[in-house]
Amino acid sequence: MEQKKQDTATANRRGSDMSKIEQIRRRRHEKRLRTAALLVLVLAAVLAYLGGLFAPSINFLSELLDTAQSAMFPGEGWPMRNDTQNLVRAEGLVGGAALLDQSDLVLYSPSAKELRRVPHGYADPAFTMGNARVCIYNRGGKELKVESRSRNLLDKTYDYPIITVGMSDGGAMAVATKSERYLSEITVYDASFNESYYCYLAEEYPVSIHFASDGKRFAAACMQVSNGDFGTKLRFYDIREENQVAEVSLPGAVVLDARYLDTKTILVVSDRFVATYDCTTGAERARYDYGGQTLLAMDIARKNIALVFGDEKRVAINRCTVIDSEMQPVCNIALGYSVKDVMLKNEAVYVLNESTVREYDLLGVPQKQYDLETKGSVLIDAKHPLVVTAKEILQLIE
Incomplete structure (x- = not known):
């Protein structure tokens, strides 16, 4: 009996010791969080004070501060409820996500914490991104906003309607x-x-603007009408040069996306072909023609491009082709189902239809299938692939 009492007392002491250890650990963790939070506040104050003196460096440090805040105060993880109404666009944002609908821009951290919700009130909202910045603009209106993950950076109203906006990863904006x-x-x-920098166009409207990584060079894809037919004219600029550097006409083609591979080479995806061009001369370097096939979806990742061809009514013929920047095929994947979106990431291809996401490697071999409970709408290239459904934002890789 006495031994039992001693064992019970020993167990109680051990439990009490463990409880004390947990309390000590918790206090230490809370102290570290308080210290980190204080450091964040001090840095924020310093940034606010020095912003006008060393603006470029301060902008960079401010983005680092936003990243640190996201890491120190994480969310509860995906899935996250999707409460957007009439989604306009969704893109990855420094490992997290940015969703734009008809009333708000919503920014999420990589751990699914809602960082900001920015009302805009624009009749025809659109956005463009540059690394950690998002520019929301009223297409056909005169207003725009530039937002970071923690604050508003700019509100601006123009004298004339906005056609399009482009941003570089370094924060330059056209x-x-x-x-x-x-x-x-x-x-x-x-x-x-x-x-x-300023430039004027007497005969064309720019429909998209794309920056090189240095933020000094950019390409404007302009709507062109020639002999009654629509096409695109690519105009290349360097803000250190008074006049445009070069141009190239793409008759009958609509530019869907473009990406600078380096400061002298741009990759262009159109509705009829993919091609690379020399930005200093306008000379075409390589081309991949679709051969009359209908392009349903596309994505650019690094120097590879995923192209989904087919027919929305005859889904059995749908397929995905991945090509490299030399316009050489990497793989061909027979799909045989309807396609809502495609994404290239981590040497894999993700294909979304309304009820599933299917993953393939770059040999075209099926890897995983993710079944969705509600209708899928778009894929997001985040830290791990995300899919937006009618009710949730889901992470595909645990």
Whole structure:
């Protein structure tokens, strides 16, 4: 009996010791969080004070601060309820996600914490991104906003309607608007929103603007009408040069996306072909023609491009072709089902239809299938692949 009492007392002491250890650990963790939070506040104050003096460096440090805040105060993880209404666009944002609908821009961290919800009130909202910045603009209106993960960076109203906006990863921004004396004009801003370049277009409207990694060179894809037929003219600029550097006409083609492979080479995906061009001369370097096939979906990842061809009514013929920047096929994947979206990531191809996401390797071999409880709409290239459904934002890889 006495031994039992001693064992019970020993167990109680051990439990009490464990409880004390947990309390000590918890207090230490809370102290580290308080210290980190205090450091964040101090850095924020320093950034606010020095912002006007060393703006480019401060912008960079501010983005690092946003990343640190996201890491120190994580969310509960995916899935996250999707409460967007009439989703306009969804993209990856520094490992997290940015979703734009008809009323709000919603920013999420990589761990599914809602960082910000920005109302915009635009009639025809659109957005473009540059690394950790998002520019929301009112297409056909005169207003735009630039947002970071923690704060508003810019609110601006123009004298003439906005046509399109492009951003570089370094924070440079080009805004194309209609013009009083010309058909359109482009104003380029540096990362601190100082005006750094202007150009005017007498005969064309830019429909998209794409920056090189240095933020100094950019391409404007402009709508072109020739002999009654629509096409695209690519105009290449360097903000250090007074006049445009080069141009190339793409008759009968609509540019869907473009990506600088380096400062002298741009990859262009159109509705009829994929090609690379020399940005200093406009010369075509390589081309992959679709041969009359209908392009249903596409994605660019690094220097590879995924192209889904087929027919929405005859889904049995649908297939995905991955090509490299030399326009050489990497793999061909027979799909045989309807396709909503495609994404290239981590040497894998993800194909979305309304009820599943299927994963393939770059040999075209099926890997995994993810069944969705509700209708899928779009894939997001985040830290791990995400899919937006009617009710949730789901992570595909645990």
